Amino acid sequence: MLDERKLAVLRAVVEDFVNTNEPVGSRSLADRHPLGVSPATIRNDMVALEEDGYIAQPHTSAGRVPTDKGYRLFVDRLSSVKPLSAAERRAIESFLGGAVDLDEIVARTVRLLAQLTRQVAIVQYPSLTRSSVQHVELVPLGGQRIMMVVITNTGRVEQRVIDGLGVVDEKVVDDLRNMLNRAISGKHLGDVPDAVDDLPAQVAPEDRPVAVAVLSVLLESLVERHEEKIVLAGTANLAAVDFAASLRDVLEALEENMVLIRLLGEAKDPSMLTVRIGAENFHEGLRSTSIVSADYGVGNQSLAKIGVVGPTRMDYPGTMGAVRAVARYVGQILAGQ
């Protein structure tokens, strides 16, 4: 039903449309691609492709434009991920090399990805839920407050102030800290609740309120609140594109972090590139955009996602190459931290 040549025509349509942003007609296609047949033949193929829903006409007597379904086929079967040039790879290395802490790694990564793809880049902070506790620190602040700092093995730091305890003896804080670390350091975050369950029973009754307060804040900050943090860059690149939806809708969607997190999260196949095209994105404002995302992590443990948002009419092979390459490098950098 779709023979080789029809697929070649579809590929050519996608490539030309991505380049020119104008509906592509049979004549110009025959000119620019070595298909070896005449425009008339191409027209016949186009009719078939249109009947199957891979391309569409904005109006009669205009060229053809790929549909979401057409892009889908293109991505799945007609293109391959384009590896980065040596220069680009060197740029990544030097760009990410100088980062000193997690915040900076993330900040640089997102800018880098936006620059490489000339689109909007998204980087999610390494997930809390899949990492383990490296260390818990309790710091008595002046007065009646304690600051709790939790450090995970992915370099992420969570801090929280615990208040309203009355005066707390420094010795008590010391004991509590030691006990806590003995109980949970090295533990997977998911196991923390169980691990601390019987701790209050082990402290002297008069110190129990403090212990309970600390534990409840700990649990809240680690387990209950697994809102993930994300960072954006390159929104300026959107201005160059003209969307079916208004630019405003797209920008609004991008500011809704929860939406983005969900979208990134819906990858089919972990540790692989995922491409969601147009209406495949459930969010209204992103109907005319595509999202290319990938997992990154240390070893083969996935920690979080990075991704790129652009018009459906984007350079898929190039974008996919950039996303994949950056994801790998970030993983390496994190492993070295």
Added chain:
Amino acid sequence: MLDERKLAVLRAVVEDFVNTNEPVGSRSLADRHPLGVSPATIRNDMVALEEDGYIAQPHTSAGRVPTDKGYRLFVDRLSSVKPLSAAERRAIESFLGGAVDLDEIVARTVRLLAQLTRQVAIVQYPSLTRSSVQHVELVPLGGQRIMMVVITNTGRVEQRVIDGLGVVDEKVVDDLRNMLNRAISGKHLGDVPDAVDDLPAQVAPEDRPVAVAVLSVLLESLVERHEEKIVLAGTANLAAVDFAASLRDVLEALEENMVLIRLLGEAKDPSMLTVRIGAENFHEGLRSTSIVSADYGVGNQSLAKIGVVGPTRMDYPGTMGAVRAVARYVGQILAGQ
């Protein structure tokens, strides 16, 4: 030269233009404002205002539009900051109330301000340079690395990993931590370098490399690197406006954090509202925007700035009111932390 009525006309022109986004003519002005004179008289006044450069005509036989100079006069002499409504104030309180840590306070503040003003909001993290050290924590990570966490009195937390030290004894880390805290906790950040100057001399010679490494990272993270962090929200609100400069230029300028930091920093009068109009902003891409900014802080000590970026054609009284109110509330919240 500029009598009362001419000023009233200018005020009316600004207000109408802000509302309608269309050049305002003498007739509609006479209709909508109780100036008590005829359109012809208003025309004469307009000629005078135009000669002085406060308003301009996009083309002959069109209405008048305020110039940057006109807005300047309006802001300085013809308008007053508009206090928020009770409902708005309640919204601020409930919105900022639930924040648990500094990151969240900042994140909520910026979203709030963007929503109140329907423009782009900027919030700068509390400055490191003006705060003091609350506590320094050294945490031996597994192996040969140490994590350093510095907590300031403004709730800000800086963390850094120190690597490549060889195996470090836990006892040494303990001593170092105590010594460090004795030396610098409570100290103003600017005084930290002096305060730690002679610390290496106090440790045993064999531990000196560790101490030196820790100190150099400390100094680097606190003093040398006083890049300030900022956060944006509400960029989607820009899409509704049509700028003289392209939207892309504005978005690009907004992504250059260093530019924004400089712009915010150039407030005339600390602890007061600052308004920079159009070409008063040195940055190319922001020539057709205005920036309203204010300091916030605890007590009368200014810690950082917040601000709003919008078209020169903005509702100055309302925006100024929102910025001022939010700045105050954030100060209160920080003080209570």
Added chain:
DNA sequence: AATTAGCACTGAGGACCACGGAGTGCCAGG
């Protein structure tokens, strides 16, 4: 049976033009 050349048809978009309307500047009279 598949491909191609030829041809009539279609619709978008640009150039051109006429016109209505909002606004101005100026002048003469209150």
Added chain:
DNA sequence: CCTGGCACTCCGTGGTCCTCAGTGCTAATT
């Protein structure tokens, strides 16, 4: 000093025409 009146200017709108890229169809060719 203010105001009504008036001639003038220019923008924006809507209509018409024309071009042009591209299509679908049919008949001829391989």
